[in-house]
Amino acid sequence: EYSVELKGLNKVYSNILKEDTIALKDINLQIRPGEFISIIGPSGCGKSTLLRIIGNLDKPTSGTIEYRDGADQQMGFVFQDSVLLPWKNVRQNAEFPLVIQKKQTKENEEKLDELLELAGLSEFKTALPRELSGGMKQRVSIVRALSYDAPLLLMDEPFGALDALTRDHLNEELLKIWQKTKKTVIFVTHSIEEATFLSDRVLVMSARPGRVKEMVEIDLPRP
Ligand code: ADP
Ligand code: ADP
Numbered sequence: 001e002y003s004v005e006l007k008g009l010n011k012v013y014s015n016i017l018k019e020d021t022i023a024l025k026d027i028n029l030q031i032r033p034g035e036f037i038s039i040i041g042p043s044g045c046g047k048s049t050l051l052r053i054i055g056n057l058d059k060p061t062s063g064t065i066e067y068r069d070g071a072d073q074q075m076g077f078v079f080q081d082s083v084l085l086p087w088k089n090v091r092q093n094a095e096f097p098l099v100i101q102k103k104q105t106k107e108n109e110e111k112l113d114e115l116l117e118l119a120g121l122s123e124f125k126t127a128l129p130r131e132l133s134g135g136m137k138q139r140v141s142i143v144r145a146l147s148y149d150a151p152l153l154l155m156d157e158p159f160g161a162l163d164a165l166t167r168d169h170l171n172e173e174l175l176k177i178w179q180k181t182k183k184t185v186i187f188v189t190h191s192i193e194e195a196t197f198l199s200d201r202v203l204v205m206s207a208r209p210g211r212v213k214e215m216v217e218i219d220l221p222r223p
Contacts, residue, residue, distance in 0.1 A: 001032075001033065001068070002030045002031060002032060002033070002066075002068060003031055003032065003033040003067070003068055003069055003071045003151065003152065003184050004029075004030075004031040004054060004065065004066070004067055004068070004071055004152070004184075005029070005030050005031070005065070005066045005068075006027055006028060006029040006030075006054070006063065006064075006065050007028055007063055007064045007065075007066075008026055008027075008028060008062070008063040008064070009024055009026070009027040009028075009029075009050075009053065009060045009062075009063035009064075009065070010022075010024055010025055010026060010027075010060060010061045010062045010063055011023040011024040011046070011049050011050075011053065011058075011060050011061050012061045023046040023049040024046045024049055024050055024053075024060070026063075027050065027063070029203070031184060031186065032184075033069070033151070033184055034182050034183070034184055035184060035185075035200045035201060036178055036184075036185045036187065036198055036199050036200050036201075037184075037185065037186050037187065037199060037200065037201045037202075037203065038186075038187045038188070038189060038194070038195035038198060038199040038201070038202045038203065039051070039186065039187070039188050039189075039202075039203045039205060040188075040189055040190060040191070040192060040195045040202060040203070040204055040205070041190065041204060041205030041206065041207060042190060042207045043190060044207060045205045045206065045207035046205060047156075047188045047190075047205060048156055048188060050188075050205075051154055051156050051186060051188050053065065054154060054186060055075055055077060055154045056072060056075070069151065070151065071151055071152045071184070074148065074149065074150035074151065074152075075150050075152045075153070075154055076097075076144075076145030076146060076148075076150040076152070076153040076154065076183075077145060077153075077154050077155075077156075078138070078141050078142055078145050078153070078154070078155040078156070078158040079141075079155075079156050079157075079158065080156060080157045080158065080160045080161050081161060082137055082138055082140070082141030082158075083141075084129040084137055084140055084141065085129075086128065086129050086130060087128075088128075088129075089125065089126045089127060089128055090116070090121055090124050090125050090126070090127050090128075090129075090132070090140050091112075091116065091125040091126070093129065093140055093141075093144060094112060094115070094116060094121075094140055094143040094144045094147055095109075095112055095144075095147065096144060097144060097145075097147055097148045098112065098147055098148055101148060103148060108147070108148070111147070112143070112147050115143045115146055115147065115177065116143055118173070118176065118177050118180065119139040119140075119142065119143050119173060119177065120139065120173065121136070121139055121140065121143065124136065133166075134161060134162050134166070135159075135162055135166040135169070135170055138158055138159060138162065138170060139170065139173070141158075142158065142174065142177070146177065146181055146183070150183070151183060151184055152183065152184050152185075152186070153183045153184065153185045153186070154185075154186050155185065155186070155187045155188065156188045157188055157189055157190070158170075158174075158187075159171065159194075160189075167194070171194060171197055171198060174198065175197070175198055178198075187199065196218075196220060199220055200219070200220060200222065201217060201218065201219050201220065202217070202218040202220065203217055204218070
């Protein structure tokens with residue numbers, strides 16, 4: 001049983017002034033519920049395009065995507081530059097999806113505070129985004145993406161703009177949080193270290209133009 005299944009996905013960007021770009025070519029992928037899967041490959045190989053298509057933010061040129069168990073109804077997103085509402089504090093930003101969806105139940109509010117605690121943000125609940133470091137802002141956006149019951153979490157280079165030390169630190173925290181929440185995570189990165197540290201499965205995308213984007217799968221047993 002899969003939560004998302006991609007069959008024969010192609011994506012071509014048409015350009016008026018130059019040749020078309022084949023961003024994705026014949027991608028087949030089955031995403032299992034609860035797995036942490038990383039997609040790696042050099043810049044321009046189509047990782048973000050693939051993630052956007054899985055996230056319903058873009059359409060494939062051809063091919064199909066099937067979602068099961070409401071995976072397409074709710075998805076959490078974390079991008080490289082998280083956008084926080086500048087006039088809302090840390091807790092209010094993290095709570096925002098619950099407010100929008102009118103799901104501010106006692107249970108959800110308690111869960112939110114637990115997540116803030118896990119992310120090391122308990123003492124900064126009333127801080128405004130401008131008072132936070134880059135790493136802390138990314139933590140807020142991760143908690144925000146986890147605050148409601150989206151079974152699928154999509155992350156595109158969430159720590160790409162951070163220094164190596166902060167990045168290692170946040171990866172450890174992300175792993176801890178993931179182990180508690182057991183969501184399906186699709187994580188895009190160009191760092192093999194990051195991918196192997198975090199994932200159950202790594203998909204390596206080729207960047208050779210015109211080639212079938214055959215993805216090499218590496219299964220990593222968890223300790
Ligand atoms: P990655 O995330 O691996 O760096 P992308 O998915 O961003 O790769 O891009 C894949 C290819 O598609 C690149 O050659 C890029 O220039 C091209 N591309 C991405 N988005 C667009 C777009 N909106 N219009 C035209 N070409 C695009
Ligand atoms: P991160 O590793 O999340 O990027 P930094 O390395 O910038 O955070 O900061 C390290 C520590 O400094 C944080 O974990 C936090 O305890 C503290 N800190 C960061 N920003 C602030 C702030 N605006 N006010 C008080 N303490 C802060």
